[in-house]
Amino acid sequence: MPEDLYEILTEHPTEAASFLRERFAVYNYEKNDTLNNEDKSLRPIFETKLGKLYQCDCLDLLPSIGTETVDSVFADPPFNLNKNYGAKVNDDLAEEKYLRWSYQWLEECCRVLKIGGSLFVYNIPKWNIYYSSFLSKRLTFRHWIAVNIKLCLPIPGRLYPSHYSLLYFSKGKPKTFNNIRVPIPTCRHCKGEIKDYGGHRNKLNPKGLNLTDVWDDIPPVRHKKYKNRSANELSVKLLNRVLSLSTNENDLVLDPFGGAGTTFFVAEKLKRNWIGSEIEDCSPIIERFSRELIIN
Ligand SMILES: C[S@@+](CC[C@H](N)C(=O)[O-])C[C@H]1O[C@@H](n2cnc3c(N)ncnc32)[C@H](O)[C@@H]1O
Incomplete structure (x- = not known):
């Protein structure tokens, strides 16, 4: 090895390793077939035969999930639009801080994904362009799906925003594409x-x-009567489509940002195993299950 490179590697082993991982998207995580959270203080707040919900920061749950154990990840994080999710979420971060935080959980999502597994991230285009660039170094780009939103407020001096972006990546060739x-x-x-x-x-x-990659048949969940939580609940139809497309029965689905539990609820109905976290009050998710599904 050239001497100058040898020096860099021996004097800066940590930085050199993370640079190489970043550049070649190669990770040396220990593979672990099961959840290894029993030794930590993490305990699910709610369980079904198929799923486990943790009331915690996803950055505490994700490291406890085994490498390459998840078939599909769906993530719908806060969009940093200053929404009020509760006391534990600051949805008004400096851009750089929001991205740094996003890269932390995205990195973990890439790690836990099985070879051939799929990852979907729902966000506004402003953030998903950065996410795409980050993810392209680790996973295989499949689609930028435009989810047409029917109504939002026009912004002066800008085009009328009319879609959310749903990124779809896979870890290598997708093993499931129904x-x-x-x-x-x-x-x-x-x-x-x-x-x-x-x-x-x-x-x-x-x-x-x-x-196609333009989905204009997804209804917003607007009416109070159908809402399980006040902030940003997604349509069951969207999750039905994502999970039906990318998983089969008994596969494992992960959602780090539970919200009203739409992913968990749909996973349960489709007989997928599921795991996820929600940092704020989880009772809307638990109540939704007891209201709409017969558990166990
Ligand atoms: C956009 S909502 C998700 C809505 C969900 N997809 C649904 O259909 O109900 C984002 C959720 O992430 C939660 N959240 C924010 N930061 C979190 C974190 N670090 N760990 C876990 N959950 C978090 C928020 O409390 C909020 O409920």
């Missing part, structure tokens, strides 16, 4: 089909259209 078909779109009023398919309507698959 083909999802969607119904042919029809007019809400006259019920007629919206497009004419350039005269090839008869060639369409009767089971529906292939899913």
